[in-house]
Amino acid sequence: MTADDHHVHDHGSELSDMQLRVRALETILTEKGYIDPAALDAIVEACETQIGPHNGARVVARAWVDPDFKRRLLEDATKAANSLGHVSPVGAHLIALENTPELHNLVVCTLCSCYPWEVLGLPPVWYKSAPYRSRAVIDPKGVLADFGLKLPEQTKVRIWDSTAETRFLVLPMRPEGSAELSEEQLAELVTRDSMVGTGLPKSPADAKRGASR
């Protein structure tokens, strides 16, 4: 057993510890009148159902079909996203980053886990992990390779380190062969990873086969 195995092993056994400790803190904060468990329930439910990458996908799909919306999105993504009634409200300083054949955008938060959760939901574990946070800024192509993504030779990569309260949403390129699709069908092609920059949208063919992420 290495020291490393040791920690991995601990981790499992700590989970039930954590459950007890978290419950105790919630009890204390509730008894002291600081929090209302019903509010916590509502937050958890919102995270599990309401907010999520489907919101971002709708923004992207609209930008693909509506040049005027796309222009407004690149000008002020908060305002543009909030103009779509079916997207949950977006706070200040959302910034849309347009991918082109010449430029691929990749978003990271090296210092913690800043993420545009109103449009993408809570960040996945990998986004908050040391491997992603440490490597995205020094070895972005290696990181993309971990996601199975190899960009064309001529494409430059721009990494956005989210060090302040501005938040970044990648506007991926519309996939080939999607000319006939409706806005709703296009939204189905937009993956979470394609809006972070670690993936591309699904192709219409992939979507038919039911590929996910």
Next chain:
Amino acid sequence: MTADDHHVHDHGSELSDMQLRVRALETILTEKGYIDPAALDAIVEACETQIGPHNGARVVARAWVDPDFKRRLLEDATKAANSLGHVSPVGAHLIALENTPELHNLVVCTLCSCYPWEVLGLPPVWYKSAPYRSRAVIDPKGVLADFGLKLPEQTKVRIWDSTAETRFLVLPMRPEGSAELSEEQLAELVTRDSMVGTGLPKSPADAKRGASR
């Protein structure tokens, strides 16, 4: 229990694990004919008895009483130390660093644990620890304060990061009130820490009271 406590706690229980694992590796290496346990015994014994700060102390004491030796020590510490028959043999590239009222020298190895072990013995745990390695180069006065050492206002601090195979021995200032002492008595005043730069030599009065380190 915090995650931190958890690790501290593990540490204790790992010791016996370590004993078993180390013994197993020694058995394998011996059975395969790579090592001779008697040689290991001899190395451990040399570390526990032969090499140690008493060697460095003799070098320092001689430099305090013999200006010509001091000159030679500052020119080529390996050669000068090896000219003292009673000091165990010193390898190449030992460099002596003279403390003065204007300049205090402090030795660290930020990348691992490089240390002039022929004259000081194996490094203490603190020298190899993350707190010392991380802070000595950015907050040397804070580190000295951890050792209870406050330098005069006008004293500059020079930190030597041992990033190669050169090794550094601090030549501390001879303490006040030591004019009457013999070379052997002076050697008793020279502490390990005073030769790393994290301490000063004992004063003759301290030495009488039996202060150590």
Next chain:
Amino acid sequence: MSNTIHDMGGMHGFGPVEPEPDEPVFHEPWEGRVMAMQRAMGYTQLWTIDGGRASMEVLPPVAYLAASYYQRWFLGLEKRVTAHGLVGADEIKAGKSLRPGRRLNRKLTAADVPNTTRRGNFERPAPAPAKFKTGDKVQTRNINPTTHTRLPRYARGKLGTVEAVRGCHVYPDTAALGDHEHAEWLYTVVFTGRELWGEEADPSITVSIEAFEPYLGAA
């Protein structure tokens, strides 16, 4: 503290990124509770997001790295509620409240939740005009404060270009110390990969940070 393990941009050795297929929003129910407690306590306005971050950054490095993400949030939250005198260490130990709570400015109810799924706005009126404009060459300062900052180590003392002026925002370095309103101009500053990582770096890479004005000097 600024140069703690959380500032890991450019470090090696953490291994590959491992995406999890069909990852759930929470892996354990307690993770959701921690996230929700964080939001609910944030609503009291006793600290800003910067205070929250700072309380995780001071975790011992082994604890920081060994803890999972929500464990870190939990440890930070526990630290913050005790540091602010909201909960006693004895209560944490006992696992229950031992005395009445303090009166707080506001308390999040379930009815408020829909409004809190929108991020707060940290933009503030500008006390002075912006020093830099788009296209300006700037050099990031080499600062190493023992308090919170959002200027990562890898981007200190580097030459970059202002790409956008983002308005005037609450300044994290002072907000973490309790001044929740002091604001500074915020810029997107872009660096070449070679400026950050040396002449052997991939020339097709650029990296930007969101940099507050005190992080920058004219180049």
Next chain:
Amino acid sequence: MSNTIHDMGGMHGFGPVEPEPDEPVFHEPWEGRVMAMQRAMGYTQLWTIDGGRASMEVLPPVAYLAASYYQRWFLGLEKRVTAHGLVGADEIKAGKSLRPGRRLNRKLTAADVPNTTRRGNFERPAPAPAKFKTGDKVQTRNINPTTHTRLPRYARGKLGTVEAVRGCHVYPDTAALGDHEHAEWLYTVVFTGRELWGEEADPSITVSIEAFEPYLGAA
């Protein structure tokens, strides 16, 4: 790897230095055995001290930090003997030898030990004259290799002064990759605290590193 957790100069958050009064040479008997095995295996000349260091630097960061010093040595040694094909992973697992060992160049005996308490000499004949001399201003290069180096992160891309020329020594960056003889000039290069840590740093501090010629450019 170069930017791993072992390169911790200038980091915050590890807490105070805690000297131990009357510290023993070894805290546990196994520590002495690990130290001695390290020396005995080093004597075989299958790797240099740089290879030894590199094998510890690639430990996962949590393992590196959580392990005690001699645990780290042990983990590094275990990695090295298996990586060099001296011991099989199956033998490590079994805790005993399962087949005869390879023939090695030399084997340390008890009689050799007195000679091994003297450090090896890594100085080598110079292939070319030194590029720099005492007093020269130099700028350290900004390198971020994924292999071993002895140029710490905090001293990269900084202006310094050559204070001494130390001769021509085996170059760690290539030695760790298996070339045990390639040598480079070595210099003591000194920096002001302000160059390293910014204008707010204590002006009474200077820091030097021992820098190999490939780490340096003229300033």
